[in-house]
Amino acid sequence: MRALPLSLLTLLGAASATLDAEYPQVPLVAQDRTPDVSPEAPYSSTMRDELLALHRSLVEIESETLYETHVGDWLADYLEARGYTVQRQHMPVRSPGAGEARFNIIAWPGKTGRPQPRVIVSSHIDAVPPHIPYAISDEHPTAETVIRGRGSVDAKGSVAAQIVAVQSLLDGGAVDEADVALLFVVGEEGPGDGMRFFSESAERRALGGFEAVIFGEPTQNKLACGHKGGLFCSVEARGVAGHSGYPWLGKSANELLVRAMYALATTDLGSSDRFGNTTVNIGRFYGGVAINVIPEHAKADLAVRVAIGPEDEGGLIVAERIRGILAGIDPEAFTLEYTHAYGVVESDCTAPGFETTVESYGTDMPNLKGDYTRYLYGPGSILVAHGPTESLTVGDLETAVDGFKRLILHALRK
Numbered sequence: 001m002r003a004l005p006l007s008l009l010t011l012l013g014a015a016s017a018t019l020d021a022e023y024p025q026v027p028l029v030a031q032d033r034t035p036d037v038s039p040e041a042p043y044s045s046t047m048r049d050e051l052l053a054l055h056r057s058l059v060e061i062e063s064e065t066l067y068e069t070h071v072g073d074w075l076a077d078y079l080e081a082r083g084y085t086v087q088r089q090h091m092p093v094r095s096p097g098a099g100e101a102r103f104n105i106i107a108w109p110g111k112t113g114r115p116q117p118r119v120i121v122s123s124h125i126d127a128v129p130p131h132i133p134y135a136i137s138d139e140h141p142t143a144e145t146v147i148r149g150r151g152s153v154d155a156k157g158s159v160a161a162q163i164v165a166v167q168s169l170l171d172g173g174a175v176d177e178a179d180v181a182l183l184f185v186v187g188e189e190g191p192g193d194g195m196r197f198f199s200e201s202a203e204r205r206a207l208g209g210f211e212a213v214i215f216g217e218p219t220q221n222k223l224a225c226g227h228k229g230g231l232f233c234s235v236e237a238r239g240v241a242g243h244s245g246y247p248w249l250g251k252s253a254n255e256l257l258v259r260a261m262y263a264l265a266t267t268d269l270g271s272s273d274r275f276g277n278t279t280v281n282i283g284r285f286y287g288g289v290a291i292n293v294i295p296e297h298a299k300a301d302l303a304v305r306v307a308i309g310p311e312d313e314g315g316l317i318v319a320e321r322i323r324g325i326l327a328g329i330d331p332e333a334f335t336l337e338y339t340h341a342y343g344v345v346e347s348d349c350t351a352p353g354f355e356t357t358v359e360s361y362g363t364d365m366p367n368l369k370g371d372y373t374r375y376l377y378g379p380g381s382i383l384v385a386h387g388p389t390e391s392l393t394v395g396d397l398e399t400a401v402d403g404f405k406r407l408i409l410h411a412l413r414k
Contacts, residue, residue: 047164051397052141054078055160058125059134059149065126065190069100072125075159075184079107082167084182085114089203091186091194104194105184106203109170109177116208117181119411121166121404123158123216123378124188124195124364127151128386143395153380153392158216159184161379161397165404174405179412181207188364191339195367212373212411214404215347217363218385218392221399223354223407224376226346228275229306230362231315233338234299235260235326237287241296250294254287256333257298261285263325269318270308274358275344278307278318305360306343314343342366347374351410354403373414375407 185194242250287298326334379400380392
């Protein structure tokens with residue numbers, strides 16, 4: 001039996017060395033992986049208690065993407081009990097037995113008819129699996145107290161801080177009830193179907209031509225100037241099956257796909273000064289039917305973080321570059337398919353008093369179409385989100401309340 005030209009381990013080692021030397025997949029800026037500890041915020045104990053109780057309830061309820069109904073029901077009841085008009089915007093049923101009867105939440109202060117707000121405050125209520133129970137490090141919380149649990153950062157921290165911020169502005173008379181509305185959507189951690197559905201809906205049109213949307217995501221309480229785009233795709237390789245003892249009589253789809261992944265990981269697919277390099281994550285890789293059969297089919301699922309624009313075309317440009325690389329390896333063996341593709345996403349970061357940042361993750365910003373000003377801000381670090389140590393501090397949450405209040409007022413003054 002002849003040896004493969006390069007073993008998988010050799011390829012991965014070579015890819016790593018090449019990436020380090022030429023196209024490093026590195027953070028845009030150096031970041032600490034521990035949660036920020038903010039100074040003690042000048043909030044009343046009542047406001048702190050309300051913020052922490054709201055955040056705790058949201059985190060305690062499991063809400064994996066496609067299974068957001070329980071947290072949605074709880075949040076709708078919470079807002080209604082505090083005097084908001086709440087509309088459950090039900091999503092189309094995917095298929096019998098597939099997930100739950102899911103819905104977005106649209107809410108506005110008071111019990112009047114549907115307003116046409118100038119500012120919408122939005123985040124998502126779904127979280128990635130697995131569920132991690134809520135835990136808090138101190139019985140008597142201070143700003144340094146650490147809160148852990150799935151969704152505590154991404155993005156239930158933003159949801160809780162946004163609601164408390166809006167209510168604080170309303171209670172203080174800083175904004176009118178007609179100025180602001182809340183939008184909490186499902187599906188952001190998956191296909192983005194919640195925001196996409198809202199974007200094309202009659203309910204969105206009924207809200208009128210809002211001027212700004214403040215998107216809540218973990219930015220370490222910095223105001224983001226934007227984030228990378230994305231190309232979420234799969235690459236399939238087709239070979240010819242045969243006996244593994246006679247590999248020259250077949251064509252290994254696995255070998256083809258390994259060569260393709262090496263090429264994609266070591267090629268500059270696009271870079272820019274602000275957003276850095278386009279990076280490739282090989283999320284899943286599978287193929288073959290048995291150890292002694294030349295694999296006829298192989299597939300890899302990729303998340304490509306696109307560092308070039310424009311927003312509508314940057315992802316498509318990267319997709320074409322990938323097709324060119326695949327054709328250079330074998331013009332007939334590969335198929336590239338993608339669910340969605342978009343380039344870098346810009347957001348406004350000119351509000352005074354904020355540190356700024358650029359993020360490498362994706363958000364619902366490109367899913368909400370229209371002519372409005374976009375802001376991206378929220379508590380906690382993305383570097384602990386989606387992981388076993390997801391956490392933030394009480395001070396992070398309180399600082400975010402203040403930040404969301406300032407952003408809402410800034411947007412209304414523009």
